[in-house]
Amino acid sequence: MSKTYVVVAEVRDSKLRQVTLEALNSVALAQEDDDLLAVILMGHQLAAITEQLSQYVAGQIHVIDHIDLGTYNSETYFAAIKDVLDSLNPHVVFLGHTASGRDLAPMIAAYLNAGQLSDVIAIEKADAEVLYTRPLYAGKAFEQKKFIESPQVVTIRPNNIAAATANPSNPQAEVITTDYAPPASLRSIVKDVIRKTSGKVDLTEAKIVVSGGRGVKSSDGFKPLQELAEVLNGAVGASRGACDAGYCDYALQIGQTGKVVTPEIYIACGISGAIQHLAGMSQSRIIIAINKDPEAPIFKLADYGIVGDLFVVVPLLTEEFKKALA
Amino acid sequence: MNIYVILKQTFDTEEKIAIQEGVISDDGVKFIINPYDEYAVEEALHLKEQHGGSVTVLSIGPNRTTEALRTALAMGADEAVLISDDQISSGDEFSVSKVLAAYLDKQSFDLILGGNFSIDSGGGQVAIRLSQLLNIPHVASIIKLDVSGDQAFVHRDSEGDIETLMVTLPALFTAQQGLNEPRYPSLPGIMKAKKKPFHQLTLDDVGLTESEISAKTERLSLFLPPTRKSGQILQGELNDQAAELVQLLQHSDVKAI
Ligand SMILES: Cc1cc2nc3c(=O)[nH]c(=O)nc-3n(C[C@H](O)[C@H](O)[C@H](O)COP(=O)(O)OP(=O)(O)OC[C@H]3O[C@@H](n4cnc5c(N)ncnc54)[C@H](O)[C@@H]3O)c2cc1C
Numbered sequence: 385m386s387k388t389y390v391v392v393a394e395v396r397d398s399k400l401r402q403v404t405l406e407a408l409n410s411v412a413l414a415q416e417d418d419d420l421l422a423v424i425l426m427g428h429q430l431a432a433i434t435e436q437l438s439q440y441v442a443g444q445i446h447v448i449d450h451i452d453l454g455t456y457n458s459e460t461y462f463a464a465i466k467d468v469l470d471s472l473n474p475h476v477v478f479l480g481h482t483a484s485g486r487d488l489a490p491m492i493a494a495y496l497n498a499g500q501l502s503d504v505i506a507i508e509k510a511d512a513e514v515l516y517t518r519p520l521y522a523g524k525a526f527e528q529k530k531f532i533e534s535p536q537v538v539t540i541r542p543n544n545i546a547a548a549t550a551n552p553s554n555p556q557a558e559v560i561t562t563d564y565a566p567p568a569s570l571r572s573i574v575k576d577v578i579r580k581t582s583g584k585v586d587l588t589e590a591k592i593v594v595s596g597g598r599g600v601k602s603s604d605g606f607k608p609l610q611e612l613a614e615v616l617n618g619a620v621g622a623s624r625g626a627c628d629a630g631y632c633d634y635a636l637q638i639g640q641t642g643k644v645v646t647p648e649i650y651i652a653c654g655i656s657g658a659i660q661h662l663a664g665m666s667q668s669r670i671i672i673a674i675n676k677d678p679e680a681p682i683f684k685l686a687d688y689g690i691v692g693d694l695f696v697v698v699p700l701l702t703e704e705f706k707k708a709l710a
Numbered sequence: 711m712n713i714y715v716i717l718k719q720t721f722d723t724e725e726k727i728a729i730q731e732g733v734i735s736d737d738g739v740k741f742i743i744n745p746y747d748e749y750a751v752e753e754a755l756h757l758k759e760q761h762g763g764s765v766t767v768l769s770i771g772p773n774r775t776t777e778a779l780r781t782a783l784a785m786g787a788d789e790a791v792l793i794s795d796d797q798i799s800s801g802d803e804f805s806v807s808k809v810l811a812a813y814l815d816k817q818s819f820d821l822i823l824g825g826n827f828s829i830d831s832g833g834g835q836v837a838i839r840l841s842q843l844l845n846i847p848h849v850a851s852i853i854k855l856d857v858s859g860d861q862a863f864v865h866r867d868s869e870g871d872i873e874t875l876m877v878t879l880p881a882l883f884t885a886q887q888g889l890n891e892p893r894y895p896s897l898p899g900i901m902k903a904k905k906k907p908f909h910q911l912t913l914d915d916v917g918l919t920e921s922e923i924s925a926k927t928e929r930l931s932l933f934l935p936p937t938r939k940s941g942q943i944l945q946g947e948l949n950d951q952a953a954e955l956v957q958l959l960q961h962s963d964v965k966a967i
Contacts, residue, residue, distance in 0.1 A: 520832065687941040
């Protein structure tokens with residue numbers, strides 16, 4: 385019997401997030417031939433994104449476009465998605481393991497009385513079973529899990545599962561617009577959103593991360609790192625040491641109690657390599673360490689190390705990359 | 711104001727992980743209050759100091775969890791509840807949230823606080839599931855909380871952006887780093903903690919049976935990440951090292967450059 389796979393699409397800064405394309409590919413990894421894919425797209429002014437999505441989706445796109453959905457609010461988003469989920473009777477619901485996905489997924493799981501696997505980094509099929517790999521202890525260990533029954537909810541970690549590729553010759557997706565009726569009374573109201581990240585490369589989705597630690601010494605000290613990140617189209621991260629010292633915002637913290645990143649290249653500048661920091665970045669493809677202390681533990685993990693003053697080395701690297709990428 | 715804090719005992723963040731006979735070994739491991747839950751305890755104590763009321767810390771876990779709850783009592787919480795039962799230990803986040811909901815459904819509360827996620831299993835599900843099961847609003851990952859009457863004003867960290875919200879109580883919030891700086895238990899606090907009410911309950915006591923909370927997911931295997939092969943420290947003048955590194959990266963198989 386054919387089953388329905390649902391992907392909850394995510395829009396940030398008026399753009400479709402990369403992790404949504406990765407979720408679409410997750411469905412391809414998990415489903416059988418005759419299963420149905422239904423994407424749910426919530427937000428405001430979604431015409432261009434619907435158009436973009438239709439190049440990836442051979443199935444349904446349920447569009448819920450309303451001014452109240454312009455910014456994420458758990459209550460309005462859940463009210464919007466509930467009826468669509470009822471009508472679809474999903475086998476699995478996939479979301480990104482992002483600020484809104486992490487928030488919405490457990491609400492959906494509780495509502496559907498479903499199991500949930502969070503922060504999944506790999507999906508494979510063995511016989512008739514779908515196996516999900518996810519980190520424990522921030523990546524100090526991993527487990528492979530399966531669901532015992534359906535429905536199921538899965539959140540996938542950005543940057544780990546390959547993205548779906550566009551297929552302009554796809555059978556045109558069936559676009560279904562759904563009305564949104566705001567709940568009679570809201571118990572939580574979003575007053576304001578202070579954007580600090582717009583225009584910048586998303587830290588968890590970045591292919592290259594340039595991170596600074598206490599060795600950066602001040603908030604100004606982050607400037608050469610920002611310049612390097614800009615040249616590489618990457619994002620800037622930090623150790624807790626740098627955050628605690630007030631050199632940067634906690635939003636940049638990478639580690640066991642911060643963000644976990646898996647970029648292709650991670651450049652650690654003036655970071656000693658404490659176990660709590662390693663937990664957040666040790667799965668990066670290539671790790672580069674710049675530290676003036678040759679004994680710093682970060683060098684044990686790094687693929688390439690430069691022993692030296694970061695304020696000398698980082699600008700040199702920026703120049704070399706500029707030359708190489710010109 | 712009646713505040714419940716849900717907390718979990720986790721491995722200390724310094725611990726290395728070893729697998730023995732298919733499970734993660736807890737031999738000689740130091741346990742702590744999950745760091746995010748510790749922010750929740752601190753916030754609850756702070757609210758109590760401002761508005762009065764009581765703080766109850768609630769946990770599900772094996773007997774060793776007593777220690778984490780005693781620490782929270784020593785920090786200043788008024789009462790502790792430990793739900794400990796072998797029948798829960800095979801459960802998943804679905805199971806744990808059901809048990810918490812069954813207990814809390816019979817209590818009266820204005821606020822429930824918890825951590826953003828637990829640093830061991832990293833699911834980030836239990837608190838939000840609980841808010842749904844109790845039919846109360848929630849805001850996850852908060853870095854500021856002010857309460858006035860039956861309204862809470864919160865700042866939520868959304869991947870670096872800050873959302874400000876007004877929420878009608880009763881409500882549930884999960885703590886993110888930056889919310890506060892947890893206090894250390896004082897010596898008098900540790901002495902007083904010994905006399906504070908400590909309730910230990912079983913699954914039966916909260917009115918549930920094993921089949922009602924049986925897990926929806928199952929672990930098939932557990933493994934450690936592959937060890938990284940040791941790397942290369944570049945040599946020579948720093949400008950030559952920088953040039954060499956860029957060369958090496960351009961000839962590697964990463965697509966980002
Ligand atoms: C419960 C708990 C949770 C934690 N969670 C996290 C987490 O999520 N993420 C995290 O990162 N940490 C975390 N930590 C903190 C962690 O233990 C370390 O304290 C922290 O990572 C150290 O940061 P750092 O490497 O920047 O600073 P330091 O350890 O002080 O290292 C600074 C480094 O900079 C080098 N340096 C100085 N000047 C220069 C220069 N001019 N050029 C080049 N190198 C220079 C020094 O040689 C040194 O190696 C946690 C700790 C606890 C207790």
